[in-house]
Amino acid sequence: MNVTYNKVDDLNAVLSVSIEKADYADKVEKALKNYRKNANVPGFRKGFVPMGLVKKQYEKPLIYEEVNKLLQESVNKYLNDNKVEILGQPLPKEDKSFNWDNETLNFDFELGLAPEFEVDLAEVSVPYHKITVSDDEVEKYIENFRLSYGKMSEAEEVGEGAYIKGVFYELDENGEETSAHYHANVFYKDLKDKKAFDGKKKGDKVEIEAKEIFEDQDRLAQTFGLEEDEVADFNKKLVYKIQGIVSHQKAEINQELFDKVYGEGVVDSEEAFRAKVKEEAEKMYVAEADRVMLTNGLLNLVENKKFDLPKEFLVKWLQFSNQQADSVEKAEEMYNNAERGMRFQLVEGRVANKYDVSVTREDVENQAIEAVKQQMKMYGAGLNFDDEMLKGIAQQSLQDENQYRQLADQVFAGKLIELFKQNAKLEEKEVSFEDFVEEVKAQNEKTK
Numbered sequence: 001m002n003v004t005y006n007k008v009d010d011l012n013a014v015l016s017v018s019i020e021k022a023d024y025a026d027k028v029e030k031a032l033k034n035y036r037k038n039a040n041v042p043g044f045r046k047g048f049v050p051m052g053l054v055k056k057q058y059e060k061p062l063i064y065e066e067v068n069k070l071l072q073e074s075v076n077k078y079l080n081d082n083k084v085e086i087l088g089q090p091l092p093k094e095d096k097s098f099n100w101d102n103e104t105l106n107f108d109f110e111l112g113l114a115p116e117f118e119v120d121l122a123e124v125s126v127p128y129h130k131i132t133v134s135d136d137e138v139e140k141y142i143e144n145f146r147l148s149y150g151k152m153s154e155a156e157e158v159g160e161g162a163y164i165k166g167v168f169y170e171l172d173e174n175g176e177e178t179s180a181h182y183h184a185n186v187f188y189k190d191l192k193d194k195k196a197f198d199g200k201k202k203g204d205k206v207e208i209e210a211k212e213i214f215e216d217q218d219r220l221a222q223t224f225g226l227e228e229d230e231v232a233d234f235n236k237k238l239v240y241k242i243q244g245i246v247s248h249q250k251a252e253i254n255q256e257l258f259d260k261v262y263g264e265g266v267v268d269s270e271e272a273f274r275a276k277v278k279e280e281a282e283k284m285y286v287a288e289a290d291r292v293m294l295t296n297g298l299l300n301l302v303e304n305k306k307f308d309l310p311k312e313f314l315v316k317w318l319q320f321s322n323q324q325a326d327s328v329e330k331a332e333e334m335y336n337n338a339e340r341g342m343r344f345q346l347v348e349g350r351v352a353n354k355y356d357v358s359v360t361r362e363d364v365e366n367q368a369i370e371a372v373k374q375q376m377k378m379y380g381a382g383l384n385f386d387d388e389m390l391k392g393i394a395q396q397s398l399q400d401e402n403q404y405r406q407l408a409d410q411v412f413a414g415k416l417i418e419l420f421k422q423n424a425k426l427e428e429k430e431v432s433f434e435d436f437v438e439e440v441k442a443q444n445e446k447t448k
Helices: 021-038 051-081 135-148 217-224 255-262 270-304 311-321 329-356 361-378 387-397 402-423 433-447
Strands: 003-007 010-018 087-091 104-113 125-132 151-154 162-171 177-187 206-210 237-249 426-433
Touching: 003 051, 010 021, 010 051, 021 051, 021 104, 051 087, 051 237, 087 311, 104 311, 125 433, 135 255, 135 270, 162 402, 177 217, 255 270, 255 426, 270 329, 270 402, 270 433, 311 329, 329 402, 361 402
Parallel strands: 125 426
Antiparallel strands: 003 010, 010 104, 087 104, 151 237, 162 177, 162 237, 206 237
């Protein structure tokens, strides 16, 4: 077997693979003998089917299979060993004169090469947002903690903070109940016509039109099992029979709440609690600011690094590999939609290569442990878990390939963030959280 590489130009190459009969003959022969040994053919005893008959039926498919394996292995090995960076996948060239009976089988693959360009983070200037945490935001966080660590108890009547259990019954044209009914538990805060429910008690009924139940029409669809196109026309007259009322009592702002949120004795006064809430919010905002800074930095490189892509090859590859690209026009449209994303990934990869960014198994394991700690903290449980227990939970989560990949991506992004912080020119910009959100929306439009 022989593999040769011919560079056509800076963005295109052809990889040629020659496979001799000797490269696959032994494996094919072994497979044929195995087929003969186990074949059940009418008129012949098992293991005594004539080899000629076995070859007639199985030899060609086995040759195709073995040659295809050799092709994949040899192409991948050559690209990896020689560090040939490609876009898309190798595209087999059509050869109308190809003959599977030849002693030597020749295959050509078109390659779309990744462009050559340099990156230097020292040349990058990027805004870095310092997000201020207002007193109002601190108050919102505290209210959320009070709700999270509050208690549920039976209530006499419907009011603010109530959770109502009951059943909706449809009414006919005479206002009589029908057998059509929907079990539904609703939060008072989700109700549109709150006045219709105010003061109602267990056993009471509320007559209401479907459109007046919820502020959010998605909630209406979920409650009544509606498809998206059915919601607009669903406005039945209903009666809601209240079967129970639960009230959510907020936790008091006291030492018990402080200990549940941050651990025993970490804060010992309301003033210290508010300061800690603000500090933690600022840390969270730093993570958001880091993420936006990284995206802005990479976008800066994308916009300022001019390089060509093997467009003709990629359009052809899309036609070959994607069923939706059943014409040149559709393939070009798909390419145009994906081009910016490809440039972004190329720049990101080039930064990682230049600065030797890699992600190890240990990195991912540590990230998983931190993720578990944060999850436990949200539910007030992490403080009771020792390191070994946390590690065990983290290891279990890593058995999910998608979860592993997601955590690895987080580690990778974190390392890139540190690179930009150490090497790029960061222009600090103080903003409110609301203004920051608006800037993120604008950034998201850029990356589409």
